[in-house]
Amino acid sequence: MNTKLRRRPLALLCLLAMSAPAVAAAPPTPEAEKFEQMQAELDSRIGDPQFDFAYASAALDAGKPSDAIIALQRVLALQPDNAPARAELARAYAMTGDLDTAKQQFETVVGDPTIPDPVRQRFNNLIKAYDNATRGGGDSVNGYVDLQLGHDSNINSATALNSITIPLFGWLGPGQLGPQSRAISDTTIDFTAGISGSHGISRGNRIYGSALASWRDNRDSRAFDQQSLTLTGGYAHTLPSRNVVSISLQGQNFGLGGHSVRNVIGAIGQFTQVLSATSAWSTSLQYMDLNYITPGVPDARRYALASGISTATWNLGGQLGRERTKDRSADADSFTFYGLNAGWQVPLGARDLLYADAAWENRRHLDDNFMFLKERKDSRVDLGVGYKHQFTPRWLLTARASWARNSSNIDLYDFRRTMISAGIRYEF
Incomplete structure (x- = not known):
């Protein structure tokens, strides 16, 4: 086998190894810009439940669940019966891959009698989905x-x-x-x-x-x-x-x-x-x-x-x-x-x-x-x-x-x- 032939598969192997798309610098999304704006206000408004909830929602939309979890825990420390905050906390845990904690938080929200029935049904469906995920995806044919x-x-x-x-x-x-x-x-x-x-x-x-x-x-x-x-x-x-x-x-x-x-x-x-x-x-x-x-x-x-x-x-x-x-x-x-x-x-x-x-x-x-x-x-x-x-x-x-x-x-x-x-x- 000649040297040229040996090099061609090696070159293709290098091409395959690089086939994942390169990550180029992209302009910030509106969600990311909103999160950055609220970050600038964090030091002066931290501890305000209304601000912390809005900050957590912006963090989730920007794909930063860890920041959202910390902010929502501050909200629930002052307002333990805040069902929307607990629902957002469940969503944040789900985004990190912690489905057990997410499921527990949703179950707590479902038990709140003030939750409207359509919202309760949505949360019940999410709980079923998390149950399915923790069992490895359920069965399909x-x-x-x-x-x-x-x-x-x-x-x-x-x-x-x-x-x-x-x-x-x-x-x-x-x-x-x-x-x-x-x-x-x-x-x-x-x-x-x-x-x-x-x-x-x-x-x-x-x-x-x-x-x-x-x-x-x-x-x-x-x-x-x-x-x-x-x-x-x-x-x-x-x-x-x-x-x-x-x-x-x-x-x-x-x-x-x-x-x-x-x-x-x-x-x-x-x-x-x-x-x-x-x-x-x-x-x-x-x-x-x-x-x-x-x-x-x-x-x-x-x-x-x-x-x-x-x-x-x-x-x-x-x-x-x-x-x-x-x-x-x-x-x-x-x-x-x-x-x-x-x-x-x-x-x-x-x-x-x-x-x-x-x-x-x-x-x-x-x-x-x-x-x-x-x-x-x-x-x-x-x-x-x-x-x-x-x-x-x-x-x-x-x-x-x-x-x-x-x-x-x-x-x-x-x-x-x-x-x-x-x-x-x-x-x-």
């Missing part, structure tokens, strides 16, 4: 079923060439490729179904699991029908900062033409940093053990690092890693990889959504291909655009078009692929 009809211009991801010259047998001239070694176009039916759930076991701790099944039927090319089943189970811990650390185990069976061809088992560790109410930055480490049932295909181990930012409307990420055959004599099938991916979505109304995605990946194999007498080098680009229409809360109509281009220095692996599909999806 959701899933979907999806059926798509489409057309695939290259179901076997093969070259469009009819013949190629193999250097090892170059003296024989170009060789004709068999029908299954050339691009096959077909009409497809895709069915996928998934279910996932989580169970809170204690404060900040939960276990989760999911199952995903998929099946593709090609109208005329049964040998390339696909089936897969993926099972995932894991544990997640939410830190006081709301950031999440998780680890999961994953297993998958993949089949072609009704026969199992590969089993995968592995582990994924992930750290997710919450940036705002609608954005997060996550980094994961993955290890997968690939075992092939098909004779002649070497088993392998896959290691990957991925990192990315996601928001309510877009996401951007990257990944790098290595897939290495367990049999070192088969290193022509081993490779390093690195790439980038991005996605974007925009609502077109209350029930319609347009989205687009793109991905690029570069692969470099570790040894010369025996027949082609050189290391295989691939660069793949995937582009997609889709549309969703929600005609009931659970039912959606979907449509998608995608295009893929794999550029390879070995003609046998150079291909283009276009897919279009439309269908219906049910979510629960």
Whole structure:
């Protein structure tokens, strides 16, 4: 492997490490300005319950719960029956992550007979939410079923060439490729179904699991029908900062033409940093053990690092890693990889959504291909655009078009692929 190749994954790793957004100096918000103005009056008006309450409210709006707690404790020391002050104190404790104390303060407020019923109901809902949070988030189950009809211009991801010259047998001239070694176009039916759930076991701790099944039927090319089943189970811990650390185990069976061809088992560790109410930055480490049932295909181990930012409307990420055959004599099938991916979505109304995605990946194999007498080098680009229409809360109509281009220095692996599909999806 040359020095230039070794440096590229290192450069991408540095890029991933810096993928969290830089914090630039921003002008103060109106809430922060109000808090600073009241801070200037604090020394002269401290101990005035009316001022302390207003100061605490400004501190909470500015995201400074510790200042609010001190001020509200001064208010309650003089006015122990001040229900609004105790409610604000509960909110302040909740902002610091102390849900037990927040819950106790809200329960005290709910017991005040002067509290109006609508306010009491709101506080009761908050108490239930805190109970749920202290149990690790409670229980949840959701899933979907999806059926798509489409057309695939290259179901076997093969070259469009009819013949190629193999250097090892170059003296024989170009060789004709068999029908299954050339691009096959077909009409497809895709069915996928998934279910996932989580169970809170204690404060900040939960276990989760999911199952995903998929099946593709090609109208005329049964040998390339696909089936897969993926099972995932894991544990997640939410830190006081709301950031999440998780680890999961994953297993998958993949089949072609009704026969199992590969089993995968592995582990994924992930750290997710919450940036705002609608954005997060996550980094994961993955290890997968690939075992092939098909004779002649070497088993392998896959290691990957991925990192990315996601928001309510877009996401951007990257990944790098290595897939290495367990049999070192088969290193022509081993490779390093690195790439980038991005996605974007925009609502077109209350029930319609347009989205687009793109991905690029570069692969470099570790040894010369025996027949082609050189290391295989691939660069793949995937582009997609889709549309969703929600005609009931659970039912959606979907449509998608995608295009893929794999550029390879070995003609046998150079291909283009276009897919279009439309269908219906049910979510629960």
